Structures are given as structure tokens and as C-alpha cells.
Amino acid sequence: MAPPVRVLANGASARKIRSELTRRGFLATALAASGAVLFTACAPQQASAASDAHGGPLEDKLSIYTWSDYDDPKNLSAFTKKSGPKVVVDAFNSNEELIAKLVAARGTSGYDIVVPSGLFILPMAENGLLERINLDLIPNFATMNPNFIHRSFDPKNEYSICKAWGTTGFVYDKTVISRELTSWADFVDAAQNEASGRTAVLDDPAPLCGIYFWSHDIDWNTTEKKHLDACESFLTTQLAPHITTFDSAPGGQIIPQASAALVQSYSGDARTGMAAS
Incomplete structure (x- = not known):
């Protein structure tokens, strides 16, 4: 008998995922390579194979499901002016929320483009949630920075093209934390002391688990059970x-409002929030 799947998620996402798992018998488990995070996906037991995308006439609307504030409205308007289709953007707050919505829709979500984090792409493709990309229809792919193509989560760029990238860090209120924080060990110490009850973390399992690995100088890609168990214990009992x-x-909101x-x-x-504060 397989061990139970345990997920550290916010309440809304947890209820949504649990509902889909229970109601439709969806199954889930993949150990995400980047960060050795327990990623919980949902897919039919008989997942359909991914289909290939084909060229065709433009429709009157392009629907995108992505992270909030990741697209410049001027770019979207320029696309509509040049190409015709109106761009409709919906936002999600976590990869789990994205996956839960696609699973619940069973292929009828209406989204043309979705923007998951890289390590979620292969499990999504394997469970029939993504179509293959026809690179012949994307000539500008040839101009992509070589550092952002053929990544480990999609070596042939069959399902994805990198849209954005960045680093994970932290910001803090100097009126509350007067000392200088320069490491993830400092982050953990401050969270447990000056910022206890006033610490916000990403709703994303990879960097959330990263807090433990980075602060304890452990390879973020570890698959050793002892490290994964220690990470779980740390997150649930100490953080x-x-x-x-x-x-x-x-x-x-959180950074501009100093909540x-x-x-x-x-x-x-972080830069956007600090500029607005």
C-alpha cells in the first residue's frame, strides 16, 4: 500500500486538491527534481497522451492563465493592435491552484496558454494537461537565450518555452528587525524571533522547502529520505x-503595506513591492 501523500499548502488550495483527489480518484505524486519537493498533481488514472498543436486561423480571443502582474498591459494591447485577438488574462497564486483548475475542467478550461513553474511541466504533460508545441510555428524561438532552452524539465522544449525567470530571496522591515540579515539561516532565526507571527512565505513548495535546505547547507536537489523527512519536520514544527x-x-499588498x-x-x-511602498 502506498504511503499517504502529505502536502503543505494553504487552506484554499488544500481543499480544492483534496476534493479533486477524493471525488474523481485522481492520483498524484511526483518528486520534483528542482528542490526535491513533494509535488502533488491530479490526473485521471487513464491520462490521455498529449496532442500536438497545429497552425490555424487566429480566433478573436487569446486566453492566458498566469501569475499575477507578470504581463505588461501595454504589451498585451500592442499584440491585439497588431494581430487582432483580444487578450484575456486570469491569474493564479500557486502551481497547485493552476493544476487543480485544469484538472477540474477536464480539457474545457478555455485557456490557450498557461504559465506553470518549470518543474511542474513534465508531470503536467505526462498527465495530459498540456499540448506539444510546434516550434515550426514559433520562428522567434531561434533568438532565445541558450541558457533558457533545453532545460532539464523539458529538454526538447516539447511543451514549454521559458517566459520569465528570477531568483528567490527575502525582504524585511528594518523598523522591526534592526540587525542585518544576510543568509537563509538569518531568515529562519528572524522568523522565529523578531518576526514571529509576522513572516510571509511563498505559496510555492520548491522555494518553501528551499528555506530549510539553504539554511542547512543541503543540496536543494537532494533525494535522500533523511533530508526530506527533516525538511518536513522543520517546516511543520519549527517554521x-x-x-x-x-x-x-x-x-x-504585503510589501507595500508592510503587513x-x-x-x-x-x-x-520584491522590487515591484518596494517601489510601491
Whole structure:
């Protein structure tokens, strides 16, 4: 009998995923390579094979499901002006939320483009949630930076093309934390002390688990059970009591409003939030 799948997720995502797992018998488990994170996907037991995309006439609407504030409205308007289709953008707050919605829709979500994190692409493709890309229809692929193509999660770029990238770090309120924080070990110490109850972390399992690995100088790609078990114990017993919220876009409200004293954030989002504060 397989061991139970345990997921550290916010309440809304957890309820959604649990509902789909229970109601339709969806199954789930993949050990995400980048960060040795337990990734929980949902797919029919008889997952359909991914189909190939084919060229055709443009429709009157292009629907995109992506992270919040990841697209410049001017670019979207310019696309519509040049090519015709109106661009409709919906936002999600986590990869789990994205996957849960696609699974529930059973191929009827209406989205033309979705923007998951890289390590989720292969499990999504294997479970029939993505179509293959026809690179012959994307001539600008030839101009892509070589550092961002043929990545380990999609070596042949069969299902994805890199749209954005950044680093994961943290920001903190100097009126609350007067000392300088320069490492993830410092982040953990501050979360458990000055910023206890006022610490926000990303609603993303990879960098969330990264807090443990980085602060303990452990390879983020480890698959050793002892490290994974220690990470789980750390997150649930030592870090969770000090967390006030999970938010993958703290630059929208948390950072500008200073509603948390210590915030894990993606670099671009942190910059946006600090500029708005």
C-alpha cells in the first residue's frame, strides 16, 4: 500500500486538491527534481497522451492563465493592435491552484496558454494537461537565450518555452528587525524571533522547502529520505508556527503595506513591492 501523500499548502488550495483527489480518484505524486519537493498533481488514472498543436486561423480571443502582474498591459494591447485577438488574462497564486483548475475542467478550461513553474511541466504533460508545441510555428524561438532552452524539465522544449525567470530571496522591515540579515539561516532565526507571527512565505513548495535546505547547507536537489523527512519536520514544527500567510505575489499588498515584517519573495516581485511602498 502506498504511503499517504502529505502536502503543505494553504487552506484554499488544500481543499480544492483534496476534493479533486477524493471525488474523481485522481492520483498524484511526483518528486520534483528542482528542490526535491513533494509535488502533488491530479490526473485521471487513464491520462490521455498529449496532442500536438497545429497552425490555424487566429480566433478573436487569446486566453492566458498566469501569475499575477507578470504581463505588461501595454504589451498585451500592442499584440491585439497588431494581430487582432483580444487578450484575456486570469491569474493564479500557486502551481497547485493552476493544476487543480485544469484538472477540474477536464480539457474545457478555455485557456490557450498557461504559465506553470518549470518543474511542474513534465508531470503536467505526462498527465495530459498540456499540448506539444510546434516550434515550426514559433520562428522567434531561434533568438532565445541558450541558457533558457533545453532545460532539464523539458529538454526538447516539447511543451514549454521559458517566459520569465528570477531568483528567490527575502525582504524585511528594518523598523522591526534592526540587525542585518544576510543568509537563509538569518531568515529562519528572524522568523522565529523578531518576526514571529509576522513572516510571509511563498505559496510555492520548491522555494518553501528551499528555506530549510539553504539554511542547512543541503543540496536543494537532494533525494535522500533523511533530508526530506527533516525538511518536513522543520517546516511543520519549527517554521509554520511563525508564519502569518502564504503569498506568491507579496509585492502586490504585503510589501507595500508592510503587513509582514519578514517576507520571502521572488526578486522581481520584491522590487515591484518596494517601489510601491
